[in-house]
Amino acid sequence: MKAIYIEAFAGISGNMLLGALIDAGVPVDYLAAEMEKLHLGAYDLINERVNKCGIAANYFNVVLPEELQHDVMIGQHEHTHAEHAHAGHHHHHENGDAGHAHEDNHHGHTHVHEHGNCPHQHEHTHEQQIAVAVPQMYHHHEHRNLQAIAQIINASDLSVQIKERALLVFTALAQAEAKVHGKTIEEVHFHEVGAIDTIIDIAGCVLALEYLGIEKVFVSNIHTGSGFVKCAHGLMPVPAPATAELLQGLRHSHGSIAKELTTPTGAALMQVLATSCDDIPSGFSGTKIAYGAGTWELEIPNVLRVNIGEWEAGCGSGDLLVAECNIDDMSGEVYPYVQEKLLQAGALDCWLTPIIMKKGRPAQTLSVLLTPDNLDKLTELLLTETTSLGVRYYAVHRHINYRKFTTVTLPEGEVRIKYAQMGEKIVNIAPEFEDCKALALKGGRSLKTIMQAATAAAEAQLEQ
Structure with missing residues (x-):
């Protein structure tokens, strides 16, 4: 990013x-x-x-x-x-x-x-x-x-x-x-x-x-x-x-x-x-x-x-933490706000999972992927911005592919491209969605067409 x-x-x-x-x-x-x-x-x-x-x-x-x-x-x-x-x-x-x-x-x-x-x-x-x-x-x-x-x-x-x-x-x-x-x-x-x-x-x-x-x-x-x-x-x-x-x-x-x-x-x-x-x-x-x-x-x-x-968050391999809490009494309008604040505060990722709690109550698990040095800050944010009374956390391991970035030029403008690489092999090419969205909103071509054109331009760039 x-x-x-x-x-x-x-x-x-x-x-x-x-x-x-x-x-x-x-x-x-x-x-x-x-x-x-x-x-x-x-x-x-x-x-x-x-x-x-x-x-x-x-x-x-x-x-x-x-x-x-x-x-x-x-x-x-x-x-x-x-x-x-x-x-x-x-x-x-x-x-x-x-x-x-x-x-x-x-x-x-x-x-x-x-x-x-x-x-x-x-x-x-x-x-x-x-x-x-x-x-x-x-x-x-x-x-x-x-x-x-x-x-x-x-x-x-x-x-x-x-x-x-x-x-x-x-x-x-x-x-x-x-x-x-x-x-x-x-x-x-x-x-x-x-x-x-x-x-x-x-x-x-x-x-x-x-x-x-x-x-x-x-x-x-x-x-x-x-x-x-x-x-x-x-x-x-x-x-x-x-x-x-x-x-x-x-x-x-x-x-x-x-x-x-x-x-x-x-x-x-x-x-x-x-x-x-x-x-x-x-x-x-x-x-x-x-x-x-x-x-x-x-x-x-x-x-x-x-x-x-x-x-790129967490480049390479390493130990991270997942902090999470179960919430059954908070308005759904609050979750996007809390997730945005978590990401701004250094969370590597955050997500919601629908669950059923005791007595059949529907609820959400709010999970946050983070580095150990950011645990206190993000835990405090979870406890102050949500209705949860506690947060649990546990260690996780992950391996991520090496990522690199480039930019391609389309008739409508520039699009950032992210490559995922495993060893010497390119295993994924992803155009930046927000860039493609901005170009599509200018009119002329659909969003999916812009994304396809950006991917094709990136592939052609690799072959040069």
Whole structure:
């Protein structure tokens, strides 16, 4: 399957990840057109090539009317978030160098303002900013809670799958903020400005992953930075409390940089979409490397490195586990959701088997194939996302054929092909179903005809 391995040696944020995915081949025009389906109002997108310690990278950011006017006035002068607070407006640059969220308590509600570089200074040059004439300073006082943001996303014209995945990330973000501030999710309010660019970062990353056909996301140990940052409520430790909450279950460390490098949005994206690993995953074969830039000039390259390639779970022979539970009291609507979460969390496979339990009750056995090091994580997921009161597991052995991948070109477009090989003999040729489906939906030929043509092209390629 097509996968990415993210190296977060300089932290991670939403816009760093999106910048890297654009560098990997996602057209900015495509993202801009999809973002218009959210009906968020006026904003501009920055997308440019920058250099970080000799590495060429892609820098992406969202600029709102308030920020455009403010940056035009400031030019190359530096400013701090303390000055922003005094000015009475919110300025958001989530550039992968910091991610502190603070709260303003009004009438029992927590207003989350996620600052990209709090309290550090950031520099803006005219090359980095879009030259836009704004007639007046805009001040946004509207705040939105998770329900309001969900309404925006659900009312958009984006696909159902994109909406669902974006909302999972936003929900994780809101849950972390609520826990940190001792509030309910309903009481956590995102400032209008912060909400808009965070929606774009989150929805943009989900869209970009879909565009690239990424089925599996891995992330390395995440460097958070270290020390303390001074914000509205005093000194806060690095990582910021919400970020620390979101990093639970993911490998992370402070590293040697005394700055705040990982943002809540970056951590939320990894918490929902990625599987944590110490090194390049076994079975991963890279084909391309892309870089997304942050703002800081550090002693190390301030970039997020993304390796794009193919991943085959459990390459070769080896011992695995099957974890399973019998369930007779859960809605059938929940099973696909749980299976998707299991696969996103690193399950090698999962399946349902109809069974009859005691007293003749119909039920389902939910089975999960997994590596031993992922047992605790997937067991916890089974016990929290299903109605089961327990999980049993046992060792299994398997042998799999060697797999290799290629791409064939049909008149309608490209199709990925998977070969299964036993020794020197090719024993199976399988065109990627989703690729064939996409070409068939364009019209012209049926799905089965596309699949047959792709298989024939693959066989001809082998004979060359």
